[in-house]
Amino acid sequence: MQIQINGEQREFAQSSIALSELIEKLSLAPQRIAIEVNRQIIRRDEWESTSIKDGDRVEIVQFVGGGNVRQAVNGRQKAGEQMCAFLVIR
Amino acid sequence: MSTPATALTDQFKVAGKAFNSRLIIGTGKYRSYDEMKAAHRSSGAEMVTVAVRRVPLDHSSESFLDHLDPALQILPNTAGCYTAEEAIRTARLAREALATEWIKLEVIGDQTTLFPDNEQTLEAARTLVKEGFIVLPYFTDDLIVAKKLLDAGCPAVMPLAAPIGSGLGVQNPTNLRIMREQLPDATIIVDAGVGTASDATIAMELGADAVLMNTAIAEAQDPPKMAEAMKLAIEAGRLAYLSGRMGKRLYASASSPLGGVVR
Numbered sequence: 001m002q003i004q005i006n007g008e009q010r011e012f013a014q015s016s017i018a019l020s021e022l023i024e025k026l027s028l029a030p031q032r033i034a035i036e037v038n039r040q041i042i043r044r045d046e047w048e049s050t051s052i053k054d055g056d057r058v059e060i061v062q063f064v065g066g067g068n069v070r071q072a073v074n075g076r077q078k079a080g081e082q083m084c085a086f087l088v089i090r
Numbered sequence: 091m092s093t094p095a096t097a098l099t100d101q102f103k104v105a106g107k108a109f110n111s112r113l114i115i116g117t118g119k120y121r122s123y124d125e126m127k128a129a130h131r132s133s134g135a136e137m138v139t140v141a142v143r144r145v146p147l148d149h150s151s152e153s154f155l156d157h158l159d160p161a162l163q164i165l166p167n168t169a170g171c172y173t174a175e176e177a178i179r180t181a182r183l184a185r186e187a188l189a190t191e192w193i194k195l196e197v198i199g200d201q202t203t204l205f206p207d208n209e210q211t212l213e214a215a216r217t218l219v220k221e222g223f224i225v226l227p228y229f230t231d232d233l234i235v236a237k238k239l240l241d242a243g244c245p246a247v248m249p250l251a252a253p254i255g256s257g258l259g260v261q262n263p264t265n266l267r268i269m270r271e272q273l274p275d276a277t278i279i280v281d282a283g284v285g286t287a288s289d290a291t292i293a294m295e296l297g298a299d300a301v302l303m304n305t306a307i308a309e310a311q312d313p314p315k316m317a318e319a320m321k322l323a324i325e326a327g328r329l330a331y332l333s334g335r336m337g338k339r340l341y342a343s344a345s346s347p348l349g350g351v352v353r
Contacts, residue, residue, distance in 0.1 A: 006144040028145060032153055034187035039179075041186050059144065061183050064154050065117040065126070066141025066169050066304075 001054035015054065020047040022058070033062050100328065102300050104277055105192075105224045105245040107163070109136045112294070113324050114165065114279065116304025120313065123157040129307050130159060133317035137163040139194050139302070141170070142184050155188075165226065167194035172207070174214035181218055193218060194248070194302075195227040204254040208235045212242065219243035228281050231265040233272055240276055247276060248302060251293055252283025255305045259289035263296055270297030287316075287323035294327025295335070 003010050005026070019042060023030055035042050036059040042050050052058060101108045114137045120126035130138065138158060158164065166184035171177040174197060181193045195214055199207030206229045218225045219242055227239050231249040239247050249269060252258035260266065260283065269278060280293040281302040293301050301324055310316035 006147060008147060010147075026147060029153060032155055032187050033145060034142075034183040036179075036183065041182055043186065059183075061142050061187065062145045062153065063140040063164075063166065063184075063187065064143045065120065066139060066167060 003052055003054070004057045006058070006060060016051045018048055019050040019052055019058075022052055023047065023060075026060075028060065033060055035060050100332070102277075104226070109163075109300075110134075111136045111321070111324075112300040112328060113290075113320055114139065114300055114302040115307060115317070115320075116302075117154075117158070118304055119308035125313055126308075127157060127159070128314040129317040130162070131317075132314045132321070133307065134321045135317075136161070137165050139165045139167045139304070141167055142180050142187070163192070164188060164190060165192050165194050166190065168196045168214075169194075169198075171197050172199070172210075173197065174210040174217070177210070177214040178217050181214075181223060182221075185223065191222055192224045193226070195225050206230055206250070208232060211235075212238055215239055215244055216242045226279065231262045231269065233265070233269050236269055236273060236276070236278075240273070245277060246279050246299070247273075248279045248281035250282040251280050251289070254282045256283060257285030257306055257309075258283055259285050260292045260296070263292065266293070266296045266298065284320075287319040290320050290323040291327035291330070294324055295330050297331055300324075 001012050001015055003012060019035065019037070035047070037050065037052065038057050101110060102112045103109070111134045113133055113135045115130065115133055115135045116139045117126060118141065120129065140154065155164070166188060168177040168180040171180055177195060177197045181195070184193060185191060195211060195218065197207045197210040197214055198204050199210070208229050211227050211229050212235065215225050215227050225244045226246050226248055227244055228248045228250065229235055229239065236247045236249065249266065251260040251262060251266070266280065277299045278297070279300045279302055280298040284290050284293065284301060284303045284306045286306065290301050290303070303320065307313050307317045307320060
């Protein structure tokens with residue numbers, strides 16, 4: 001079966017897998033992560049009883065450093081940075 | 091003479107939780123975890139923001155949260171979200187992962203300026219408050235939007251002082267002052283725009299209850315030292331605000347007696 005995990009297609013031999021087993025297979029530390037299956041949050045105590053099937057979409061998130069994150073996304077962001085430099089030079 | 095109000099005895103409260111520090115800081119852009127930890131320590135901050143992102147699948151990464159002092163109040167944010175729907179989804183995931191109701195709501199409207207989308211922010215705030223979240227919304231310095239966010243049940247509002255990461259300093263002193271005067275009982279946290287210590291002082295002198303910053307500390311040449319400067323700047327600004335500054339005059343007013351001058 002094929003499952004989409006965090007936007008990536010992954011192939012599994014079996015036809016379904018418990019969410020808790022999937023976390024183990026992916027070698028993820030289960031603390032302080034959250035999981036959505038087909039956009040529904042699956043609570044930690046339901047990981048074992050939730051089975052993931054072909055075509056399911058799984059999102060697994062964690063925390064990373066950030067304040068208010070300024071992401072350099074594309075050329076427009078660059079242009080913004082240059083304009084910023086102009087503003088600073090008075 | 092009244093007892094001197096030291097910054098330390100003057101606590102800052104949000105949603106019933108008291109903080110001794112009026113500085114809230116981010117955890118992004120540091121050169122190393124050690125540098126971040128040192129900056130956190132010297133800042134005296136008791137609340138830090140973190141972002142929610144997809145777990146990388148191909149290597150096991152240690153939890154970022156392990157690098158934070160467990161005494162710190164963690165404030166997950168919805169940074170990077172462009173719609174109310176994305177922000178609500180991110181907030182729910184953050185609550186699930188961390189078992190916290192606290193969320194810094196950030197809905198961005200434009201990639202170049204990273205200015206907030208006040209309309210989407212308000213929509214997300216209303217939904218999240220109903221779901222039991224403690225919503226601290228980042229928004230453009232608009233008094234009417236501030237009122238609506240407070241009416242929606244946000245325990246504080248977080249107007250920007252300048253674009254995120256710009257370090258331009260407080261660009262909107264009149265709007266912040268009007269917000270303070272018109273909303274005397276609201277908790278106002280200035281979020282984004284501070285570049286150096288004097289900017290933080292200005293925000294506090296304008297009557298902000300606290301200041302949230304990330305880049306000004308993380309991108310300083312010496313982040314722990316800048317973090318300490320920010321701590322002192324915020325205390326100075328708070329004390330100055332509580333003291334009530336003198337009135338401004340166009341002309342000089344002598345400080346020494348005018349009579350008895352030796353001629």
